[in-house]
Amino acid sequence: MKTTIINLTLIIFGLTAGFAQTDTLSIENVNIIPVYENILLRNQRVVVGNGKILRIEDVSKASEYPMAKQIDGSGKYLIPGLHEMHYHWRNKEGGIERDFKLLLANGVTTVRNMAEYDWQDHIAIRDSIDKNQLMGPNYYTSGPYLQSGDLKTSADIERIIAQHYNKGYDFIKIADNLPKDIYLKVLERAADYNIPVMGHAQREMDLEYSLRMKSIEHVEEFVYLFGDEQRRDSLFLKNAVEQIKNSGIVIVPTLVVFDMIVKCLDDNSFAKLKEKEVATYMLNGDHGYWASDDNPYRQNLKGKVINGMDALPLLEGYFEWMKNFTKMLAKKDVPMMTGSDTFGFVVPGFSLHEEFQFLQEAGLSPYEILKASALTPARYLGSIATEGTITEGKNANLVLLNKNPLEDIKNTKTIEGVLLKGEWLGRDQLDSFLKEVESLNH
Incomplete structure (x- = not known):
């Protein structure tokens, strides 16, 4: 009964x-x-x-x-709503809300933050969104940016990974070359706590070690993982791509940010960079800094000789290689995700669409790019049950476009409206977000 x-x-x-x-x-x-x-x-x-x-x-x-x-x-x-899978909140001015307005106006409904700086609390941000106290995208975050100086002993590893677990970070981010014993211990203890490790490659070890992480950030990492001869050796690259594919790791190319670095070294390209239409959404102080010769790439790389070669043609060559290698990965169906690194002239939200165009230029089809910004990230984040495709039962995080992105990926920019958790944000609302961000500069 x-x-x-x-x-x-x-x-x-x-x-x-x-x-x-x-x-x-x-x-x-x-x-x-x-x-x-x-x-x-x-x-x-x-x-x-x-x-x-x-x-x-x-x-x-x-x-x-x-x-x-x-x-x-x-x-x-x-x-489906777009995923920005390599995001950084770089400037306190205007708050995180400023970045969220830029992201939502560009159809981004899920974000993976890639570092917590001293003045930030990304768990509080994530919780505020989850409780509907803050309008923002689905939010995932790594802990602080971990470098070799942070991880010197087993005690350091135990303390830091326990802190990640207790605070509730979604990921551990490694951003440096670690001694082999330290790196292996990090992977082991992180697995005990069930926290995925991702980040930069371990450039001083064989490729296989880096493939033990959940994802490698920046296809640029393979420039440094491989030697000059290896990067020119088609058989070596074919075998490396096969190894990457077999490992199941996910790659986040972030081509747009490397393009910006290269353009900073060339005076004509740099002049155009400063006049980019989306630069109007940069904070005045940021724009002034990045548009000056104090810009770290102008200061540290322009006119410098690296490995016997001027920095500009060297980096231009690296960039062409990176695009070719990205295409090789795509041809082998290595899972990739879209991210842009969001700093300097790489303006949050807008930069994801720029990344799409670089991926298309590298040879990915529009469908492959949409998959890398929806389906693959949802599987990676463990949210595939509710995100990543347009099917019944999924969360209503969607983007309405005026033109077909399968014909040309640049059509992802023709946004008519965004559905965020079922709430309709029409073009007027999105434009008001952009105006609010612009007003911070006046």
């Missing part, structure tokens, strides 16, 4: 929940790019309620849901 009562209660509750939705909205007659495969579903209705995708159906069907709001998706394209 007790079981029967419980079951009846669940049925009654289910009916009540089903019909009591007051926030249901639909996107009508929209073309869906669901990303679970390379297809386009035309003339669909997407019904959203309680922050979830409730129904996807042909628009010719009569909807059984009462709609509080209908959005006309005719001639438009719906993609």
